[in-house]
Every structure is written in structure tokens, then in C-alpha cells.
Amino acid sequence: MRIRNKTFAGGHRFLGFAGQPRPRVLPPRIPERVAVILAAPGLDELPLRVEDGDAVAAGQILARDDTAVCTPVLSPVSGLVETSASIPTTRGPAKALLIRADGSRECKAVRGAAQQWWDLDPRELEELLYRSGAAALSPQGIPTRFASSVLAPQDVRHLVVLEAHDEVFNPDLSAILGEREPEGVPDRSGRAPRGSAEAAQGLAILARIMPQARLHLVFGRPLKDAMCCLGRACEAAAEGSLGSAAGEIPAQGRLGTVDLVAVSPKYPAHHEAVLLPAVLDTALPYGSSAAEQGVVTLDLQGLLQVFDAVTRGLPVVERIVALGGAGFARPLHVRTRLGTPVGELVSEYLDRAVEERLVLNSALNGAALSDPAIPVDLSFRTILALPEEREEPLLPFARPGFRSDSYSRTFAALAVPFAKSADTNLHGEHRPCIACGYCEEVCPVRILPYLLHRYIHRDIIDENLVRFEIFKCIDCGLCSYVCTSKIPLATQIKEGKDRLKAEGLEPASLDAKAGPRSGRADARSGARS
Amino acid sequence: MIRKTAARVFSGLKRARLLRPVRSIVETLEGIVLGSRELTAGAPHMRDHIEIKRYMSTVIIAMLPSTVAAIIFFGWWAVWMILTSYVVGGIVEVAFALVRKKEIEEGFLVTGLIFPLILPPTTPLWIVAVGIAFGTMFGKEVFGGTGRNVFNPALVGRVFITIAFPEAMSATWRAPFSDAITTATPLSIYRGSGTLTPLADLLLGQVPGCMGEVFRIGIILGGLFLIATRVGSWRTSLVYLATVGVFAWVGNALAPQAFAPPLFQLLAGGLLFGAFYMATDPVSSPTTKAGKIVFGVGAGVLTVLIRSFSGFTEGVMFSILVMNAFSPLLDNLVINRRYKPAGP
Numbered sequence: 001m002r003i004r005n006k007t008f009a010g011g012h013r014f015l016g017f018a019g020q021p022r023p024r025v026l027p028p029r030i031p032e033r034v035a036v037i038l039a040a041p042g043l044d045e046l047p048l049r050v051e052d053g054d055a056v057a058a059g060q061i062l063a064r065d066d067t068a069v070c071t072p073v074l075s076p077v078s079g080l081v082e083t084s085a086s087i088p089t090t091r092g093p094a095k096a097l098l099i100r101a102d103g104s105r106e107c108k109a110v111r112g113a114a115q116q117w118w119d120l121d122p123r124e125l126e127e128l129l130y131r132s133g134a135a136a137l138s139p140q141g142i143p144t145r146f147a148s149s150v151l152a153p154q155d156v157r158h159l160v161v162l163e164a165h166d167e168v169f170n171p172d173l174s175a176i177l178g179e180r181e182p183e184g185v186p187d188r189s190g191r192a193p194r195g196s197a198e199a200a201q202g203l204a205i206l207a208r209i210m211p212q213a214r215l216h217l218v219f220g221r222p223l224k225d226a227m228c229c230l231g232r233a234c235e236a237a238a239e240g241s242l243g244s245a246a247g248e249i250p251a252q253g254r255l256g257t258v259d260l261v262a263v264s265p266k267y268p269a270h271h272e273a274v275l276l277p278a279v280l281d282t283a284l285p286y287g288s289s290a291a292e293q294g295v296v297t298l299d300l301q302g303l304l305q306v307f308d309a310v311t312r313g314l315p316v317v318e319r320i321v322a323l324g325g326a327g328f329a330r331p332l333h334v335r336t337r338l339g340t341p342v343g344e345l346v347s348e349y350l351d352r353a354v355e356e357r358l359v360l361n362s363a364l365n366g367a368a369l370s371d372p373a374i375p376v377d378l379s380f381r382t383i384l385a386l387p388e389e390r391e392e393p394l395l396p397f398a399r400p401g402f403r404s405d406s407y408s409r410t411f412a413a414l415a416v417p418f419a420k421s422a423d424t425n426l427h428g429e430h431r432p433c434i435a436c437g438y439c440e441e442v443c444p445v446r447i448l449p450y451l452l453h454r455y456i457h458r459d460i461i462d463e464n465l466v467r468f469e470i471f472k473c474i475d476c477g478l479c480s481y482v483c484t485s486k487i488p489l490a491t492q493i494k495e496g497k498d499r500l501k502a503e504g505l506e507p508a509s510l511d512a513k514a515g516p517r518s519g520r521a522d523a524r525s526g527a528r529s
Numbered sequence: 530m531i532r533k534t535a536a537r538v539f540s541g542l543k544r545a546r547l548l549r550p551v552r553s554i555v556e557t558l559e560g561i562v563l564g565s566r567e568l569t570a571g572a573p574h575m576r577d578h579i580e581i582k583r584y585m586s587t588v589i590i591a592m593l594p595s596t597v598a599a600i601i602f603f604g605w606w607a608v609w610m611i612l613t614s615y616v617v618g619g620i621v622e623v624a625f626a627l628v629r630k631k632e633i634e635e636g637f638l639v640t641g642l643i644f645p646l647i648l649p650p651t652t653p654l655w656i657v658a659v660g661i662a663f664g665t666m667f668g669k670e671v672f673g674g675t676g677r678n679v680f681n682p683a684l685v686g687r688v689f690i691t692i693a694f695p696e697a698m699s700a701t702w703r704a705p706f707s708d709a710i711t712t713a714t715p716l717s718i719y720r721g722s723g724t725l726t727p728l729a730d731l732l733l734g735q736v737p738g739c740m741g742e743v744f745r746i747g748i749i750l751g752g753l754f755l756i757a758t759r760v761g762s763w764r765t766s767l768v769y770l771a772t773v774g775v776f777a778w779v780g781n782a783l784a785p786q787a788f789a790p791p792l793f794q795l796l797a798g799g800l801l802f803g804a805f806y807m808a809t810d811p812v813s814s815p816t817t818k819a820g821k822i823v824f825g826v827g828a829g830v831l832t833v834l835i836r837s838f839s840g841f842t843e844g845v846m847f848s849i850l851v852m853n854a855f856s857p858l859l860d861n862l863v864i865n866r867r868y869k870p871a872g873p
Contacts, residue, residue, distance in 0.1 A: 168575065359574050364573040365572045366574070367572070368572075390568065391532070391566065394562065394564075397583040405578060406577050408577075408579045410584070410587045425569075426568065427578045428580025429560055429565055429567075431634070431635075432677065433676055434812050435811045435816040437811065438579075440816075450816060467869075477572050478573075480576070483576075484581055485580075491571070
């Protein structure tokens with residue numbers, strides 16, 4: 001098994017923060033009411049197939065449109081359709097269908113699923129993925145002939161299973177894989193644990209419908225164990241073994257070569273603009289997206305859900321979400337139905353003594369989950385509860401800083417094994433730029449944030465910003481994070497970009513994105529353009 | 530407990546009507562004693578713990594070996610010089626802060642310490658006062674304060690008193706642990722007679738020189754500490770030193786009567802102190818990486834040239850100031866090279 005090591009310039013490694021989610025997954029609790037988003041903000045709704053008052057089963061398709069780029073909308077619970085309403089999401093209010101759950105855990109299985117999936121032909125596999133909602137598991141949409149992605153299945157050049165482990169808080173893979181074992185613990189007998197074998201089969205299924213795709217497992221370096229496990233499972237799947245003996249699976253169900261990549265776990269390794277050049281040696285042209293480069297990514301959990309959908313007909317109605325951060329009394333993982341309001345999901349795990357800020361996925365560029373009514377969707381990986389630290393520390397500059405993370409190496413946290421603190425305090429006062437150069441050093445796309453700041457700060461919004469490649473910015477937020485003078489560089493750069501767009505100074509290659517096939521519908525939220 | 534009391538005291542002080550005219554001083558003191566209670570406004574929700582006070586105090590920690598050595602070598606006079614510099618520099622800083630109604634900026638903590646350390650140990654206190662006042666005012670405040678100054682303020686003060694009081698600034702020196710006045714530093718001895726001071730003496734500081742520059746082992750350790758903490762730029766310091774080494778080596782091989790040998794050049798005079806603590810000042814040196822390298826090369830070449838051919842025996846101060854002046858231009862060249870300007 002050969003593992004390629006890859007890294008990239010810039011970035012910052014967030015290591016050893018207090019409040020990491022423990023490797024335990026709590027079983028789902030059926031919420032009283034779920035909200036199913038019918039259209040992302042600003043996009044058209046899909047045609048509904050149910051009416052108010054209808055009884056629906058979990059996994060039943062509520063809306064679909066096989067011609068527009070979108071995936072079907074499934075009911076995550078069994079119950080009654082109440083009404084459609086505008087609900088808050090991280091990107092503004094969106095139209096949603098409210099469903100009152102009847103409390104049952106049953107799911108409507110998708111017909112046509114088969115344990116021996118290799119007996120199905122690719123068209124049947126595509127249909128299973130589409131009808132189970134699994135096509136929405138990739139941010140690019142898993143391509144099928146039902147326009148579930150801007151890509152067609154044969155256009156996919158790279159299929160990437162991505163667990164970069166680059167955020168402050170990351171889902172624990174041993175929890176996600178271990179949960180699949182009957183007794184709840186991964187097998188340590190040397191055989192690949194069941195979860196790994198299933199993930200390898202999931203990959204084989206996707207490879208079958210995307211024949212041109214090269215397969216990659218891209219894991220953050222700290223996940224090397226999980227990666228080796230998965231690598232072994234892939235080798236077994238390539239020999240046609242289901243775990244015990246080789247040759248159980250016929251040739252068409254065997255996995256091809258899988259490229260194993262251990263990526264440096266620096267934030268933002270998971271971002272397509274960083275990942276593609278570093279791992280796939282594919283340049284991402286100015287203003288292009290991963291999908292346009294023929295790249296489809298999904299996470300390990302998604303891969304397992306693909307397996308479940310095809311072999312057991314399980315519709316994608318649940319998601320394992322990691323809870324991380326010192327604002328949680330019990331940081332762990334919860335399995336939850338999609339559409340569950342965030343407030344209801346996290347309330348019993350929060351630390352009552354702490355005022356906290358809930359943030360989605362990333363402490364650096366994640367959206368604040370300011371409204372408890374925001375429903376869980378497939379983009380949820382981690383919910384962070386960061387304490388709102390309002391207490392000013394005494395003599396902060398003279399403290400050794402045993403728990404202080406910094407890009408500079410001026411804190412004792414470098415040398416001691418204590419868990420670092422992650423909170424929302426600014427940790428300093430606003431000052432003019434002293435040109436320390438940290439923002440340039442961490443920038444993963446090699447632009448000069450301080451230079452852009454100088455212009456935007458003085459309200460000079462002109463072609464110079466475009467010349468300084470402001471549109472290369474991926475909004476990762478690292479420049480703001482490291483700034484010694486606490487200048488909100490990322491916010492200013494975003495503002496600069498927005499104003500340039502308003503003035504029509506956006507580079508041409510970005511406009512080209514609005515071409516016929518790339519209506520950039522968000523496949524996840526099931527909306528069409 | 531202490532924290533809560535301090536917080537209460539400061540909120541009381543800020544409300545006091547009597548203290549309103551000096552509010553910026555109260556706020557500065559509060560900023561030193563108590564950290565930030567401000568929260569991030571949105572993404573990124575979390576911030577690095579580094580801030581200007583810690584950045585500047587790291588520089589001061591790096592200069593501690595030199596400072597302690599200066600006090601041990603040159604006695605109480607060193608303490609008086611440092612205190613004078615802080616008090617007078619502080620007064621100028623506070624005066625400008627009050628006029629501008631802004632907080633006092635932390636950079637002066639570094640300038641106030643660097644300045645006495647680059648003076649001869651016999652400097653009269655009134656000259657120290659004049660120098661730091663001039664440096665702070667014309668090196669920094671007239672440009673608009675920290676972050677906007679073109680030149681290193683300590684060097685502006687130093688160059689002013691060098692020109693205004695040449696006698697006091699270059700004729701009298703003292704060796705460590707001795708009251709004897711000499712007229713010769715290792716560089717001027719070499720200039721005069723071609724005699725090289727033993728390198729071990731240079732390293733341990735057993736030679737006359739400016740207060741902070743003589744204990745060179747301490748400077749090297751402090752400088753490496755600065756680079757290790759990412760507060761000082763290795764590009765500036767190491768390229769500067771490497772250029773001096775290479776240029777002196779080549780020059781010494783070709784024209785030994787003009788160029789001193791490289792190791793002697795590296796260890797003599799204020800080169801180490803300048804390269805580690807003054808050339809790396811982020812504000813007055815280039816910001817771009819390539820600019821820093823050109824800065825280091827330029828300062829190195831100038832230092833060797835001034836030492837070898839000018840009327841001055843030491844060239845570090847002038848080299849850094851000259852390169853400070855070129856810094857904005859260097860950054861501009863680098864940026865325009867990287868991002869092609871739009872057509873005319």
C-alpha cells in the first residue's frame with residue numbers, strides 16, 4: 001500500500017483544542033417537527049408531490065425535478081405534512097416544508113436495493129442513488145442521468161473521499177466507522193473493520209457509475225491509521241473479497257486502483273482551491289469550481305450512506321454530526337434526522353454555565369447558527385459551541401499562555417501538552433497594520449491580504465484590487481485569524497469583492513460560470529436554478 | 530479577584546471627570562493591565578492570541594541578554610540611560626497621544642530600550658534625552674505614529690545626536706568593567722593599525738562599544754529567539770549577515786588593505802544588534818518577502834562599503850536608515866513585478 005504525502009504553502013495547523021468530540025455516537029432521537037428546505041435562498045422551488053395534511057413516510061420523496069440540476073427532497077421523518085413556511089438557514093430565510101413527526105423510526109426502503117449490488121447494472125445503481133437522496137451527499141452532487149450534478153457520470157475525472165482533519169474541531173472517524181460494528185467497537189483483529197469494508201464497497205459502487213473517474217482517498221495525516229485500515233479494505237475489495245475470502249465478488253464489482261493521499265492537516269486543506277492543486281495536480285483556473293474540473297468529493301460518512309442506500313435501500317434521512325468546543329458539557333457525536341432544528345439537537349449537550357456561540361463546521365469561516373430553528377442538512381459535519389469569553393485576563397501580554405494558540409511562536413502552549421482554548425474573544429486590541437507579514441505567510445492562495453487592506457481601508461475600490469488578485473481569495477479567514485493588529489482582513493476583502501462585483505469589475509472568467517450546464521444549483525438543498 | 534478589582538478600578542477611573550483630559554493614558558494603562566473583552570463580530574469566530582503588546586514584549590525579552598549585560602558591564606550609568614530614554618520617550622509619546630486622543634502605541638516600549646543600547650556607555654543623560662525626544666518625534670510621530678513611520682525611530686535619534694554631538698558620540702568609549710576612557714573601538718583600531726581584536730573577546734564583550742552591542746553571544750541568542758518566535762524575520766537578519774560575510778570575504782581576498790576579514794566584520798561593531806533588532810523592525814523594513822531579501826543584501830553591501838571606504842568606522846546605522854528609505858520603493862517594485870500594472 002503506497003501513501004502519497006502532500007502539502008501546500010501557507011495554512012495553519014489547529015492542533016489540540018479542548019472540547020474535541022469524543023468517539024461516541026448517540027442514537028437518533030426523532031424530533032417533534034422537522035423543516036425540509038425546498039429551495040436554497042434565491043432559487044426556485046421544486047414541484048411538490050404532496051399537499052398539506054398528507055401523511056408521509058420517512059424516505060418518501062416530497063419533491064423532485066429530473067430535468068433541472070437538483071436532487072429530490074426526501075421526508076426525513078414519518079408524519080404529517082403541516083404547511084410550508086419561510087425558515088431561517090445559514091444563508092438567509094428559505095422556503096421549507098414543515099412536517100410533524102409521529103415518532104416512529106421506520107424508514108421507507110428504496111426498492112431495488114440488493115446486498116449483492118454488483119448484480120445491478122449502473123442504471124439501476126444511479127436510480128437507487130437518486131431516489132434514496134444519496135446523490136446529494138457530495139457538495140458537487142453525485143452525477144446520475146437524472147441531472148443530480150452539473151456533471152454527467154462519464155465526465156467525472158476524479159472522485160475524492162475527503163477527510164482533511166484540518167479544522168479546529170473535526171468529526172472522529174473511529175466514531176463514524178466504529179458505529180457500524182454490531183458491538184459498537186471497531187474490530188482489532190487485523191482484518192479491516194466492518195465500516196472500512198463497507199466504505200470500500202461504497203467506493204466500488206461509485207466507481208461503477210463513474211467509469212472514467214480516478215479514485216482518491218485524501219485524509220489528513222493524523223488519520224493515517226483510519227486511512228491504512230481503509231486502504232487495506234480497498235485492497236480486499238480489489239481482490240473481490242468481502243472480508244473473508246478473495247473472489248467472492250465478480251469482476252464488475254471489484255474496486256480499481258485507489259490513490260491514497262495523506263495531506264498536511266493544515267487549515268484549509270479541505271478547500272477545493274487548495275486541495276486540487278496540491279493533491280490532484282489539477283490547476284483550478286481563476287473563477288472555476290471543482291465540479292467544472294470534473295472533480296466530485298464526498299466524506300467518509302457519505303460513502304457509507306451510499307453503501308447503505310444501494311445495499312439496503314436506506315434513504316438518506318440521517319446524518320452523524322460531531323459536537324465540538326468547550327461550550328459543550330459533553331462533546332461527542334449525535335446521529336440525527338435531517339431537518340431537526342439545531343437548538344433542539346444541541347440543547348441537552350450544552351454547558352449551561354457558559355454563554356456560547358454556535359457555529360457550523362468551521363471556527364474560521366463557518367456560519368454562526370444564531371437561530372435555534374435552523375434545520376440540520378447534509379452540509380452539517382460539526383457543530384461548534386465556542387464560549388463567548390467576555391472576561392478580560394489580567395496582564396495578558398506577560399502570561400506564558402499554556403493554552404493559547406498562535407501562529408507566532410510566542411506562547412508556552414507550544415511546549416506543554418495542555419489542551420488549548422477556543423473561544424470568541426478577540427485576544428487583543430485594534431491597531432494600525434505593523435506589516436508583520438503573518439497574513440501573507442498563512443494565505444493558502446498566495447495573495448497579499450495586507451496590501452488589499454491598505455486599499456480597501458482607504459476606500460480605494462478599483463481595478464488595482466483585481467490586479468492584486470483579490471478574486472483569488474477563498475474567504476478562509478486565516479488572515480483575520482493571525483493578524484497581530486486584529487484587523488478584520490477577511491471581512492474587508494469580502495467587502496472589497498462584493499463592491500467590485502457591484503461595480504461590474506469582476507474578471508470575465510467568473511462570469512463564464514453562468515453557462516448553460518453550470519447553473520450552480522445547490523444539489524444538497526435540492527433546489528434548481 | 531485581582532482581575533475583578535482591577536476591572537472595577539479602571540471603570541471608575543474612566544468615569545472620573547477629573548481624568549477626562551488624560552483618558553488615553555488611563556485607557557493605555559487599562560490595556561496593559563487587563564486584556565481584551567471584545568468579541569469577534571463574525572467569521573472568523575476565533576482569533577489568534579498574538580497581539581501588539583505581546584509582539585513588542587517578545588522583542589524586549591529577546592533584548593534582555595544585551596540589556597542585562599550592559600548593566601553588568603557598564604554599571605548604574607546604563608540603568609540611568611535606559612530610564613532617561615523611557616521617561617523622555619514616554620513623555621513625547623503621551624503628549625502626542627493626548628493631542629491625537631488615541632491610545633499610546635506599544636512600539637515605544639521597544640524604541641525606548643533599543644535607543645540607549647545603541648549609545649556609547651559614556652553618553653551624558655541630556656544627550657540621551659535629546660536623542661530619544663528627536664527620534665520619537667521626527668522618526669515616528671510626524672509620520673502619524675506606529676505603523677506609518679518610514680525610518681526606525683531609534684536610529685533617527687541616534688543619527689541626529691551623532692551629527693549634533695560628534696565629540697560625545699564617537700571620541701570617548703569605555704571598555705566593560707573599566708572606568709578608563711579610550712578612544713578606540715575594535716573597528717577604529719582596525720582602521721588605524723590593521724590590528725584585529727581576538728574574536729573571543731568580541732563574542733564575550735570584552736571590548737569597547739555601544740552599550741547593547743558588546744555582549745554578542747547574548748545578541749545571537751536573542752536574535753535566534755526572535756526568529757524562532759516568528760517575530761523577527763529571518764529573511765532580513767540572516768540575508769543581511771550573510772551579505773556582510775560574503776562581501777567582506779570577497780573584498781578581503783581582493784583588497785585586504787581596505788576590507789577587514791569576514792568573521793571580524795560580522796562580530797565587530799553594531800552589526801549583530803542592528804541585523805537582529807533594528808533591520809527587522811516590521812514597519813520600517815519591507816513587507817514583501819523578496820523586498821526583505823533585497824533589503825538585507827543592500828544593507829549588507831552598504832555596511833561593508835561604509836566601514837571600508839568612508840570617514841565613519843561603523844556603517845550599520847546609515848545602511849539601515851538608507852535601506853529604510855528604499856523600503857517602500859522595494860515593496861512597490863516587488864508588487865508591480867508580481868502583479869503587472871495595467872497598461873498606460
